[in-house]
Structures are given as structure tokens and as C-alpha cells.
Amino acid sequence: MSLRIRLARGGAKKRPFYRIVVADSRSPRDGRFIEKLGIYDPMLSRDNENRVVLKEERVKYWLGVGAQPSDRVARFLGFKGLAEARAIPEQTRKNQPKAKAQERLRVAAEKAKAAAEAAEGAEG
Missing domain, CATH: 1.20.5 (Single alpha-helices involved in coiled-coils or other helix-helix interfaces)
Incomplete structure (x- = not known):
């Protein structure tokens, strides 16, 4: 079972809100997940501390057991200092x-x- 740390979309039309979850890579984007690790609210300004909220202990655990973050989540983890930030391809x-x-x-x-x-x- 390959685990991914990825975003699951919620919220209303034109008002996105994302949960950062650990899920099997074969499960649907908004479907079944194993654990909720945090939230991402893109409607908040970039300097707001509540834009990305993570359970750092659990993120470290899941990275330790081999879960692979998606590109966007890897950037969040890089900003928080939990993993190496991936560069945006030019x-x-x-x-x-x-x-x-x-x-x-x-x-x-x-x-x-x-x-x-x-x-x-x-x-x-």
C-alpha cells in the first residue's frame, strides 16, 4: 500500500478549503483517508498563520514510515521546516x-x- 500525504478538497463552490490527509494513493481525492494531518485555507492571505495548519508530530511519523507528500504538500512542509522544499519547475x-x-x-x-x-x- 503506497501512502500519500495530499490535499482533499472541501468547501463550497468558488470557496475552496482543503484537508491535508494521509491516504492510500489509489483512493479518490476526496474519498477515504487514514488520518487528517492539517488544513489549508487558500482564501486567507499568505502571511496569515492559519493558512496552513499542520500536526507536526504526526506528519513526521508518516514521513518516517514512508508516506510520500504530493508536490503542493511538500512545499508546505518545506515552508514549515519538516521536509526539503521542492522547487517549482520553471x-x-x-x-x-x-x-x-x-x-x-x-x-x-x-x-x-x-x-x-x-x-x-x-x-x-
């Missing part, structure tokens, strides 16, 4: 412009480079 396929937009950017960069070279030639 270059992924989803956050890149589509092919046509990349082509437009490339053409614009070439035009800017040509204009800069022309300005250099006019000065010198």
Missing part, C-alpha cells in the same frame, strides 16, 4: 506559449535585433 510544456505564439516571439526578437544593428550602423 520550464514545463503547459506553461509555454503555443507554436504560433513562439513563432511570433521569434520573429519579433529577430526584428528587434535587426533594428539594434541598424542603429549601431547609423551611429558608427
Whole structure:
């Protein structure tokens, strides 16, 4: 049984609220879980201490027995100093412009480079 420390969504429409839970990786996102380890309220400001609340002793226990945190939970644990924080990937396929937009950017960069070279030639 592979254990995951992950988020289970609750709250109303457009008002999310998450429980941080330990669950079997095969169980549904909002389904059965083993233990509740904390809460995450994204509606609160980032500097509010109640935005992420964790039961630190239990988190350490579950990490010790091999539970793997999800990416988001790993970042929370990194902020609290319970685990090493994972970096946010800079270059992924989803956050890149589509092919046509990349082509437009490339053409614009070439035009800017040509204009800069022309300005250099006019000065010198």
C-alpha cells in the first residue's frame, strides 16, 4: 500500500478549503483517508498563520514510515521546516506559449535585433 500525504478538497463552490490527509494513493481525492494531518485555507492571505495548519508530530511519523507528500504538500512542509522544499519547475510544456505564439516571439526578437544593428550602423 503506497501512502500519500495530499490535499482533499472541501468547501463550497468558488470557496475552496482543503484537508491535508494521509491516504492510500489509489483512493479518490476526496474519498477515504487514514488520518487528517492539517488544513489549508487558500482564501486567507499568505502571511496569515492559519493558512496552513499542520500536526507536526504526526506528519513526521508518516514521513518516517514512508508516506510520500504530493508536490503542493511538500512545499508546505518545506515552508514549515519538516521536509526539503521542492522547487517549482520553471520550464514545463503547459506553461509555454503555443507554436504560433513562439513563432511570433521569434520573429519579433529577430526584428528587434535587426533594428539594434541598424542603429549601431547609423551611429558608427
